[in-house]
Amino acid sequence: MKIEDLEKKFQDRIDAGEKIEPKDWMPEKYRKTHIRQISQHAHSEIVGMLPEGNWVTRTPTLRRKVGLLAKVQDEAGHGLYLYSAAETLGISRDEMFRQLHTGKAKYSSIFNYPTMTWADIGTIGWLVDGAAIINQVMLTRTSFGPYARAMVRICKEESFHQRQGFEMILTLCNGTAIQKEMAQDALNRWWWPSLMMFGPRDEESPNTEQSVKWKIKRKTNDELRQQFIDITVEQAKVAGLTIPDPDLKWNEERGHHDFGAIDWSEFWRVVKGNGPLNKERLKARNDAWDNGEWVRDAAMAHSEKQAQKEELKKAV
Amino acid sequence: MSNQEFPIWEVFIRSKNGLEHRHVGSLHATDATMAMENARDVYTRREEGVSIWVVESKNITASNPENQGELFEPAKDKAYRHPTFYELPIELKHM
Numbered sequence: 360m361k362i363e364d365l366e367k368k369f370q371d372r373i374d375a376g377e378k379i380e381p382k383d384w385m386p387e388k389y390r391k392t393h394i395r396q397i398s399q400h401a402h403s404e405i406v407g408m409l410p411e412g413n414w415v416t417r418t419p420t421l422r423r424k425v426g427l428l429a430k431v432q433d434e435a436g437h438g439l440y441l442y443s444a445a446e447t448l449g450i451s452r453d454e455m456f457r458q459l460h461t462g463k464a465k466y467s468s469i470f471n472y473p474t475m476t477w478a479d480i481g482t483i484g485w486l487v488d489g490a491a492i493i494n495q496v497m498l499t500r501t502s503f504g505p506y507a508r509a510m511v512r513i514c515k516e517e518s519f520h521q522r523q524g525f526e527m528i529l530t531l532c533n534g535t536a537i538q539k540e541m542a543q544d545a546l547n548r549w550w551w552p553s554l555m556m557f558g559p560r561d562e563e564s565p566n567t568e569q570s571v572k573w574k575i576k577r578k579t580n581d582e583l584r585q586q587f588i589d590i591t592v593e594q595a596k597v598a599g600l601t602i603p604d605p606d607l608k609w610n611e612e613r614g615h616h617d618f619g620a621i622d623w624s625e626f627w628r629v630v631k632g633n634g635p636l637n638k639e640r641l642k643a644r645n646d647a648w649d650n651g652e653w654v655r656d657a658a659m660a661h662s663e664k665q666a667q668k669e670e671l672k673k674a675v
Numbered sequence: 676m677s678n679q680e681f682p683i684w685e686v687f688i689r690s691k692n693g694l695e696h697r698h699v700g701s702l703h704a705t706d707a708t709m710a711m712e713n714a715r716d717v718y719t720r721r722e723e724g725v726s727i728w729v730v731e732s733k734n735i736t737a738s739n740p741e742n743q744g745e746l747f748e749p750a751k752d753k754a755y756r757h758p759t760f761y762e763l764p765i766e767l768k769h770m
């Protein structure tokens with residue numbers, strides 16, 4: 360079959376709502392786009408453990424500690440589901456790690472911001488996980504089977520992340536004036552970077568059209584961002600916090616909130632490696648990998664030894 | 676020794692007795708014992724299962740999607756394998 364015919368057949372399957380499985384024929388660009396997107400999503404989960412791990416030893420109560428530990432452990436699990444999904448497309452786990460460690464692969468820029476106060480941990484759960492959920496709920500219907508299945512699993516677990524974060528924020532808002540101020544300060548710092556999580560505006564996002572056609576994405580960056588803003592405005596009201604955007608207001612005609620201009624120069628600065636913590640994050644991942652080498656080697660050696668023992672037993 | 680990737684294992688979980696084991700995903704481990712421990716941590720953090728199978732991926736033989744036709748199409752024109760193919764009188768209440 361000619362490549363055009365194969366591509367036509369492939370698009371017909373997508374249009375008919377069929378899922379694509381790893382061994383099916385697919386255009387090379389579909390494969391590459393998925394490897395890039397799924398591995399970057401996995402890297403985000405793994406790097407995403409760092410800002411929160413920063414506070415595990417300093418939680419105010421035991422209740423918060425078990426919650427935060429469980430959340431960080433989930434992020435590790437989510438990274439593993441996603442790496443597995445990407446591996447079905449023919450890239451090895453080690454190659455993905457190499458791409459992360461050398462800076463070739465990106466991860467979500469939001470994790471290059473520091474967690475300076477305890478309120479930042481609540482705000483991450485509320486806003487960052489909230490934004491991630493909006494994106495991930497859409498991805499449960501993505502056209503590539505293993506990615507969609509990983510997303511279903513992740514979405515089931517993610518809702519607890521957002522709720523524990525928002526509960527933390529509510530607790531601070533119902534506390535002393537200083538505690539409430541802390542929550543407001545965290546919102547002020549995380550609001551705009553959270554909006555940037557959805558990626559560049561549609562007209563600046565050249566891949567969106569193809570991604571929508573292949574049903575990799577079911578909604579555009581701007582649609583998802585708008586959805587997030589509309590939902591979050593209501594949540595901020597419940598907490599009694601002010602969203603740091605003087606232009607934010609309900610637009611009756613559109614049925615959505617209008618919002619102020621996003622500073623895209625900041626977005627690109629952080630994406631290109633010059634955010635507050637890009638270098639520290641990458642160093643932490645590289646150190647973990649390098650310092651874990653002897654453990655991986657020992658595990659492998661142990662298993663080989665056990666297998667040899669088994670062989671000997673059988674031979675006797 | 677270094678840079679040697681751990682083998683891939685497929686994980687199957689029985690969510691409760693009475694149901695079959697179902698494929699849930701994969702993971703890397705040096706041997707079956709580690710695969711079992713990792714499967715517990717990665718796939719059953721919220722009581723998702725009562726039983727786990729792990730199988731090294733290289734031991735699975737999978738059908739090729741290119742053979743879809745020859746494998747599965749022959750079943751398409753065999754409607755006589757289904758109960759609805761057979762016509763029975765309406766008066767017959769149970770069968």
